[in-house]
Amino acid sequence: MSVVRSKICGITRLEDALAAVAAGADAIGLVFYARSPRAVSVQQAQAILAGLPPFVTTVGLFVDMPQHEIEAVLAAVPLDLLQFHGNERAADCDALARPYIKALRVRAEDDVAALVDAYPGARAVLLDTYVDGVPGGTGQAFDWALVPAVLSKPVILAGGLTADNVPAAITQVRPYAVDVSGGVEASKGIKDAAKVKDFVRAVRAVGELM
Numbered sequence: 001m002s003v004v005r006s007k008i009c010g011i012t013r014l015e016d017a018l019a020a021v022a023a024g025a026d027a028i029g030l031v032f033y034a035r036s037p038r039a040v041s042v043q044q045a046q047a048i049l050a051g052l053p054p055f056v057t058t059v060g061l062f063v064d065m066p067q068h069e070i071e072a073v074l075a076a077v078p079l080d081l082l083q084f085h086g087n088e089r090a091a092d093c094d095a096l097a098r099p100y101i102k103a104l105r106v107r108a109e110d111d112v113a114a115l116v117d118a119y120p121g122a123r124a125v126l127l128d129t130y131v132d133g134v135p136g137g138t139g140q141a142f143d144w145a146l147v148p149a150v151l152s153k154p155v156i157l158a159g160g161l162t163a164d165n166v167p168a169a170i171t172q173v174r175p176y177a178v179d180v181s182g183g184v185e186a187s188k189g190i191k192d193a194a195k196v197k198d199f200v201r202a203v204r205a206v207g208e209l210m
């Protein structure tokens with residue numbers, strides 16, 4: 001048996017966060033990227049965190065946000081982990097002196113191992129789909145065969161995952177965790193509690209077989 005963790009990203013409402021927790025998710029993600037349809041304000045984020053039970057990891061997603069703006073968010077919202085989803089270099093990520101995940105968008109021509117090695121300070125890397133001009137949340141899967149079997153950081157697999165395809169994704173990639181946003185939504189920014197439940201259940205079920 002192998003435990004694969006789940007993160008439900010793009011939460012905008014406390015009720016969706018609680019549905020994710022009830023389903024057994026390990027982490028929730030809040031998007032601090034104004035151009036995303038899942039963006040939350042500081043006030044929304046505070047309300048969500050205030051209503052959460054303990055032992056749920058809260059992750060803040062940022063896309064090329066200046067350091068002082070991230071610091072302002074962190075002063076108001078006690079996030080556990082940062083997720084850098086833009087073109088941040090390692091020095092930019094390290095400058096916050098907080099635990100972080102670096103998202104990397106995978107293309108066939110990339111040396112994925114070298115991309116991962118460029119972020120020695122990251123707690124994990126999140127591998128997502130490359131779509132030109134879109135930093136993430138595309139709802140599209142990538143070719144999981146592009147993920148090397150051995151990488152220097154724990155892998156969080158993302159990109160177009162759903163309850164239907166996540167068993168195959170986990171079986172092929174054997175990630176530390178999986179991350180989903182669009183695949184468990186009723187509409188942009190609004191989660192479907194049944195889809196969230198099915199997703200987490202599917203992740204657990206395949207983990208029990210490994």
Ligand SMILES: O=C(O)c1ccccc1N[C@@H]1O[C@H](COP(=O)(O)O)[C@@H](O)[C@H]1O
Binds near residue numbers: 159181
């Ligand atoms: O969700 C967004 O709108 C978003 C915007 C900018 C960067 C990343 C974003 N989301 C992250 O993208 C991946 C995959 O999402 P999906 O499951 O394919 O919809 C995931 O980590 C989201 O958190």
